Amino acid sequence: MLNATLTELSQALSARKISSAELTQLFIDRAHSLNPALNAFITLDPTRSLEQARAADARIARGDAQPLTGIPIAHKDIFCTKGWLTTCGSRMLANFVAPYDAHVVERFEAAGAVVLGKTNMDEFAMGSSSETSYYGPVRNPWDTTAVPGGSSGGSACAVAARLAPAATGTDTGGSIRLPASLCGISGLKPTYGVVSRYGMIAYASSLDQGGPMAKSAADLALLLNTMAGFDARDSTSLERAPEDYSRNLERSVKSLRLGLPKEYFAAGLNADVARAIDAAVAQFRGMGCEIVEISLPNTQLAVPAYYVLAPAEASSNLARYDGARYGYRATDYRDLREMYMKSRAEGFGPEVKRRILIGTYVLSHGYYDAYYLQAQRIRRLIARDFTQAFEHCDLILGPTSPSVAFDLGAKSGDPVQMYLSDIYTIGVNLAGLPGMSIPCGFGEGGRPVGLQIIGNYFDEARMLNTAHQFQRDTDWHLRMPSGVEGIRT
Amino acid sequence: MNWEVVIGLETHAQLSTVSKIFSGASTAFGAAPNTHACGVDIALPGSLPVPNRGAVERAIRFGLAVSGHINRRSVFARKNYFYPDLPKGYQISQYESPIVLGGKVRIHVGDEEKTIQLTRAHLEEDAGKSLHEDFHGMSGIDLNRAGTPLLEIVSEPEMRSAAEAIAYAKALHALVRWIDICDGNMQEGSFRCDANVSVRRKGTDKLGTRCEIKNLNSFRFMERAIEYETRRQIEILEDGGVIVQETRLYDPDRDETRSMRSKEDAQDYRYFPDPDLLPLEVSEDWIASVKRSLPELPQAMRERLIKEFGLSPYEANVLTQTREMASYYEALVKSSGGLHKLAASWVMGELSAALKRASLEIGASPISSQRLAGLLKRIQDNTISGRTAKDVFEAMWNTNVEADAVISERGLRQISDTGALEKIVDGVLAANPGQVSEYRAGREKAFNFLVGQAMKASQGKANPAQINEILKRKLAA
Numbered sequence: 029m030l031n032a033t034l035t036e037l038s039q040a041l042s043a044r045k046i047s048s049a050e051l052t053q054l055f056i057d058r059a060h061s062l063n064p065a066l067n068a069f070i071t072l073d074p075t076r077s078l079e080q081a082r083a084a085d086a087r088i089a090r091g092d093a094q095p096l097t098g099i100p101i102a103h104k105d106i107f108c109t110k111g112w113l114t115t116c117g118s119r120m121l122a123n124f125v126a127p128y129d130a131h132v133v134e135r136f137e138a139a140g141a142v143v144l145g146k147t148n149m150d151e152f153a154m155g156s157s158s159e160t161s162y163y164g165p166v167r168n169p170w171d172t173t174a175v176p177g178g179s180s181g182g183s184a185c186a187v188a189a190r191l192a193p194a195a196t197g198t199d200t201g202g203s204i205r206l207p208a209s210l211c212g213i214s215g216l217k218p219t220y221g222v223v224s225r226y227g228m229i230a231y232a233s234s235l236d237q238g239g240p241m242a243k244s245a246a247d248l249a250l251l252l253n254t255m256a257g258f259d260a261r262d263s264t265s266l267e268r269a270p271e272d273y274s275r276n277l278e279r280s281v282k283s284l285r286l287g288l289p290k291e292y293f294a295a296g297l298n299a300d301v302a303r304a305i306d307a308a309v310a311q312f313r314g315m316g317c318e319i320v321e322i323s324l325p326n327t328q329l330a331v332p333a334y335y336v337l338a339p340a341e342a343s344s345n346l347a348r349y350d351g352a353r354y355g356y357r358a359t360d361y362r363d364l365r366e367m368y369m370k371s372r373a374e375g376f377g378p379e380v381k382r383r384i385l386i387g388t389y390v391l392s393h394g395y396y397d398a399y400y401l402q403a404q405r406i407r408r409l410i411a412r413d414f415t416q417a418f419e420h421c422d423l424i425l426g427p428t429s430p431s432v433a434f435d436l437g438a439k440s441g442d443p444v445q446m447y448l449s450d451i452y453t454i455g456v457n458l459a460g461l462p463g464m465s466i467p468c469g470f471g472e473g474g475r476p477v478g479l480q481i482i483g484n485y486f487d488e489a490r491m492l493n494t495a496h497q498f499q500r501d502t503d504w505h506l507r508m509p510s511g512v513e514g515i516r517t
Numbered sequence: 518m519n520w521e522v523v524i525g526l527e528t529h530a531q532l533s534t535v536s537k538i539f540s541g542a543s544t545a546f547g548a549a550p551n552t553h554a555c556g557v558d559i560a561l562p563g564s565l566p567v568p569n570r571g572a573v574e575r576a577i578r579f580g581l582a583v584s585g586h587i588n589r590r591s592v593f594a595r596k597n598y599f600y601p602d603l604p605k606g607y608q609i610s611q612y613e614s615p616i617v618l619g620g621k622v623r624i625h626v627g628d629e630e631k632t633i634q635l636t637r638a639h640l641e642e643d644a645g646k647s648l649h650e651d652f653h654g655m656s657g658i659d660l661n662r663a664g665t666p667l668l669e670i671v672s673e674p675e676m677r678s679a680a681e682a683i684a685y686a687k688a689l690h691a692l693v694r695w696i697d698i699c700d701g702n703m704q705e706g707s708f709r710c711d712a713n714v715s716v717r718r719k720g721t722d723k724l725g726t727r728c729e730i731k732n733l734n735s736f737r738f739m740e741r742a743i744e745y746e747t748r749r750q751i752e753i754l755e756d757g758g759v760i761v762q763e764t765r766l767y768d769p770d771r772d773e774t775r776s777m778r779s780k781e782d783a784q785d786y787r788y789f790p791d792p793d794l795l796p797l798e799v800s801e802d803w804i805a806s807v808k809r810s811l812p813e814l815p816q817a818m819r820e821r822l823i824k825e826f827g828l829s830p831y832e833a834n835v836l837t838q839t840r841e842m843a844s845y846y847e848a849l850v851k852s853s854g855g856l857h858k859l860a861a862s863w864v865m866g867e868l869s870a871a872l873k874r875a876s877l878e879i880g881a882s883p884i885s886s887q888r889l890a891g892l893l894k895r896i897q898d899n900t901i902s903g904r905t906a907k908d909v910f911e912a913m914w915n916t917n918v919e920a921d922a923v924i925s926e927r928g929l930r931q932i933s934d935t936g937a938l939e940k941i942v943d944g945v946l947a948a949n950p951g952q953v954s955e956y957r958a959g960r961e962k963a964f965n966f967l968v969g970q971a972m973k974a975s976q977g978k979a980n981p982a983q984i985n986e987i988l989k990r991k992l993a994a
Binding site: 121343352368 | 556564788793
């Protein structure tokens with residue numbers, strides 16, 4: 029059951045080989061025994077989960093089950109989940125029980141899926157290592173001295189360690205793809221606007237996008253079928269006809285043109301990662317794909333532009349956490365100003381404060397043109413780079429991360445080094461394109477390497493098809509971290 | 518020394534939508550605190566704004582009514598600052614690209630007509646309310662008003678007196694009600710003005726340093742505040758001082774303005790386009806359909822009343838103060854068979870006075886335009902005199918009876934029968950030989966006395982014109 033695909037689980041549930049309650053209990057038990065070592069979950073609530081599981085069982089018995097009915101799913105703690113603590117990894121929201129469901133949570137609920145728990149993450153999704161959480165760092169199940177990547181590290185860890193069959197994540201600059209890569213699982217960030225942001229706690233609104241995290245591309249397609257769709261409550265949600273993302277999975281990838289951006293293979297890419305990526309490229313060539321070299325000339329500008337725009341939006345998005353209406357409020361203050369200052373000083377961690385400061389600075393009078401407007405111009409250049417590249421190829425391939433998972437604490441003191449972890453993922457967010465990461469081998473220390481696949485707007489089905497064909501011919505996605513079973517607190 | 522005051526107004530008109538500008542919560546006034554505030558209004562984590570089409574449509578209506586330019590693409594921006602009644606920590610407004618650019622409003626001061634140019638009008642959300650008085654040692658926050666749609670209308674600094682500023686504010690107030698985008702209720706804060714006031718020596722082009730005056734929640738206060746502020750600035754300049762650019766608050770109890778904050782304390786609002794909202798696109802079709810739905814505008818109607826009905830500019834102006842009054846007047850003209858002038862003088866005179874005494878709006882008048890038309894017809898055909906008509910009007914006001922019924926019930930029909938009138942006049946002449954001799958001796962006053970006696974003898978029912986004529990004829994004999 030732990031290694032079963034979502035389709036297999038669905039069949040087992042329909043055939044009554046296992047009940048949703050039993051399946052949910054299995055994962056809850058596993059999470060209880062392994063979470064103390066991995067710290068993948070912030071909240072587990074077996075009573076609630078099992079109640080939902082029993083409802084799903086009743087639904088299966090009634091014969092109106094959907095593909096995800098009865099399957100436990102872990103939600104990143106950034107998605108508001110009615111009645112559940114929803115902390116966003118922050119002390120600021122450590123007491124916040126969401127009074128409503130995010131669109132994504134609603135969709136899974138309607139599909140009959142079970143909320144297994146809320147996963148750990150970088151505070152307010154700000155981080156590349158899942159070390160900035162108020163609830164402590166998440167560990168990489170392949171090596172608990174390594175980071176799982178971030179910010180959706182709890183979800184990636186839970187799926188990789190088989191604490192959950194699948195999970196949700198969000199990706200603002202690589203927060204789904206990077207942890208998927210570092211934990212050896214599959215993760216997809218859809219085209220901006222495909223998944224509603226309603227109820228998804230905002231970090232940088234123009235970049236944030238929810239997406240699925242799972243063991244395989246086929247599972248991602250199934251999850252995306254549920255997550256995607258127009259939602260009038262999010263003005264940036266796109267009104268499009270519903271799409272079956274599984275429809276092209278079995279299609280041949282023969283003569284597909286795959287572009288390799290030369291900037292993604294330049295200095296800065298570690299040799300062990302490069303070897304695994306080269307092997308994956310060779311695999312595709314063997315499958316009949318055409319490999320072409322392309323250029324994304326403004327790649328070097330993506331990280332600096334991102335670290336102007338995302339903090340600018342964040343500084344404003346996080347202004348609502350003022351201790352007045354909900355969330356953390358300092359206990360000792362003399363007046364309003366001090367209530368604000370102390371609540372925010374005590375409620376936010378250092379990385380969040382750093383980004384609020386940067387964002388406040390770049391929006392300030394006299395700096396706005398030089399920073400914010402200039403970064404917006406770069407953003408348009410980067411989008412144009414991709415548009416031009418897609419004139420020469422169908423999909424873009426490359427590494428997700430320049431290195432395999434680094435050791436816990438290795439980059440905590442050097443924010444710029446940390447920010448550079450996202451050098452290959454950030455451009456996709458700036459352009460609003462879909463991107464995914466799938467496992468393609470192992471590098472130094474036996475730590476996983478992820479292959480990034482970038483598609484043109486709304487080309488998720490083709491990306492999933494390509495990833496699925498790769499996974500049919502390889503078994504990297506079936507590998508399970510061997511050390512996990514031995515981990516005890 | 519001759520000074521000139523320069524005034525520009527910023528007006529916040531609350532748009533009359535049922536729900537808020539970015540959420541589905543109600544905008545109704547007067548509910549228990551925080552009962553009209555949903556997740557968006559209290560800024561729950563994960564909540565998102567969705568623009569209210571009705572608010573945008575009202576802004577377009579306004580833009581068309583003032584002949585402004587409707588921006589096909591405008592942008593919502595965030596104005597960032599911390600305050601407890603601002604739940605998100607920013608106000609969603611429009612900054613660099615407002616929905617309406619330019620436009621003009623015609624004002625009347627005495628017999629002078631003047632056109633005031635508008636700079637822009639933009640959509641924004643209102644903040645909540647801080648309640649400092651009701652809680653000991655604490656402040657209460659009511660977020661019912663948070664997210665209420667506002668149209669901020671900015672004029673060019675083209676007004677040159679408090680009177681012009683008031684005329685502009687009143688014209689704008691009348692217009693937003695006329696086109697039905699704002700209820701104009703100043704007590705409830707649905708229509709609020711801030712004034713930018715500066716002075717300069719007459720004949721100079723350069724603008725003086727301005728002060729912004731807030732809290733002008735009635736036309737009277739606005740007038741007094743501007744007059745006070747003008748005097749204050751002139752006194753400073755005449756004493757050789759300089760005006761400091763600042764925001765000042767009007768205190769109606771002391772009838773003065775007080776410094777609130779200076780330009781140096783001005784916050785950096787860090788405006789930037791709201792990434793939760795796409796640029797606001799307005800299609801040609803939408804604009805065309807809003808245009809079709811607009812009523813005849815007051816200025817056009819004024820011109821029509823002058824040209825087609827022969828009213829004076831003053832009459833036309835008064836009758837187009839509100840759309841309700843204008844439609845009452847038009848209905849009255851129609852029912853009375855085209856008594857334009859008589860209808861105008863009765864609506865502006867007797868009816869307005871009675872409504873004012875009873876504190877009623879014209880829409881709630883106990884005498885409908887149709888009933889009043891019945892009365893005007895009887896004046897026109899000489900059944901009753903204008904004097905008697907006032908009594909009939911009063912009877913109609915208090916009961917549900919029609920003019921004709923009052924006239925016949927009370928026997929008020931005017932006596933126009935020449936035979937009957939001659940008899941009355943003969944009686945008066947016989948009874949007052951002294952006055953008759955005086956008149957014949959050249960004392961004109963005696964004539965008026967005799968007319969009065971004849972009217973009295975007829976119990977006021979005699980046709981005064983006829984009495985005059987008969988008296989003159991008989992006295993000359």
